[in-house]
Amino acid sequence: MIALRAVAALAALALCAGATAQERALPLERLKPGTDFLGADLRALQSDDLANPAMLWVERGAKMWSERAGTAGRSCADCHQDAARTMRGVAASYPKFDAARGHLFNLESRINACRVEHQGAQPFKHESDELLSITAYVASQSRGLPIHVSIDGPARAHFEAGRAAYYRRRGQMNLACAQCHEENWGKRLFAETVSQGHPTAYPAYRMEWQTVGSEERRLRACLSGVRAEMLPYGAPEYLDLELFLAWRAEGLKVESPGVRR
Amino acid sequence: MAARIQVPPQAKRGEPMPVRIIIQHPMETGYRHDEVGHPIKRNVIRELSCRYNGVEVFRADLSSGIAANPYIQFYTVAEASGVLEFSWIDDEGVRGSERAPVVVA
Numbered sequence: 001m002i003a004l005r006a007v008a009a010l011a012a013l014a015l016c017a018g019a020t021a022q023e024r025a026l027p028l029e030r031l032k033p034g035t036d037f038l039g040a041d042l043r044a045l046q047s048d049d050l051a052n053p054a055m056l057w058v059e060r061g062a063k064m065w066s067e068r069a070g071t072a073g074r075s076c077a078d079c080h081q082d083a084a085r086t087m088r089g090v091a092a093s094y095p096k097f098d099a100a101r102g103h104l105f106n107l108e109s110r111i112n113a114c115r116v117e118h119q120g121a122q123p124f125k126h127e128s129d130e131l132l133s134i135t136a137y138v139a140s141q142s143r144g145l146p147i148h149v150s151i152d153g154p155a156r157a158h159f160e161a162g163r164a165a166y167y168r169r170r171g172q173m174n175l176a177c178a179q180c181h182e183e184n185w186g187k188r189l190f191a192e193t194v195s196q197g198h199p200t201a202y203p204a205y206r207m208e209w210q211t212v213g214s215e216e217r218r219l220r221a222c223l224s225g226v227r228a229e230m231l232p233y234g235a236p237e238y239l240d241l242e243l244f245l246a247w248r249a250e251g252l253k254v255e256s257p258g259v260r261r
Numbered sequence: 262m263a264a265r266i267q268v269p270p271q272a273k274r275g276e277p278m279p280v281r282i283i284i285q286h287p288m289e290t291g292y293r294h295d296e297v298g299h300p301i302k303r304n305v306i307r308e309l310s311c312r313y314n315g316v317e318v319f320r321a322d323l324s325s326g327i328a329a330n331p332y333i334q335f336y337t338v339a340e341a342s343g344v345l346e347f348s349w350i351d352d353e354g355v356r357g358s359e360r361a362p363v364v365v366a
Binding site: 050051053055056059060210211 | 263264265267281283285287288328329330332
């Protein structure tokens, strides 16, 4: 009986191991961050804290951190004190499922939830300079730390939805995310090298935008590229996809605020 | 309009020192159109100058060829400790300024 149980347990273990091994189309040791696909000029721009234009947003976020807001008249710093200490590593663990609120949050929506609940203020609008600034500031506290998100428990359903979205063909081009970023990364798409599509740099300064934008905006740019319908900002599918992408980028280092093409 | 200035933490008297500034500005070219096809008016920083202890050491006339959030670097000879004062004006007449201390040894 005991032997039988042991065999069953071993079989279950093997099944589990098999499942995890198959889950990752890109094995961890082959992951390359977006910077590996940039030219030397943009890499230099990203690593120079003065020339990196996104640092203007980070600096504004740093000021906002201690500015009082809302009916509560509280600043971020009143609760979270020194961001360099309290926010270190936070961005590397997002998107995250919040059991108390029963909701999956990315960094932007988590900050907005904090504003509404604890500051009594209006949430910032999607892609507003305010939201991007405070998000970039918080995210920059995790620079150099490895991405690790939880996909267990209630987050699992979001993760599976994100994975399904990643492999679903869509748009007039009938392309799935995976066809470029898993099957054809490293090859050329016109003048550009197709990356593996890891969200390590966001919020990032994108040359095409000439400003800082969120990961969601970047996802919309891909959707537009394959001529698919762009979902409205804040749509749950983006969040699910962000969770899947973060899991897929496990172990890569946070670069926010990055510079991208 | 936010701006960030960088000078060496300590400059050597009589030696050239790099001065760098980046200014947050959309630098709207005037060649773009909005979603409904109306042209977007040009709005770029058209003039930027830098005074070092009250003496102008750098001046630039910018135009629509310059990317958003312009980043400019130049050299000036470190003569005395004091202050660098940048000021600029864009097409809409909005002025901006930023200062940075200079320490010369």
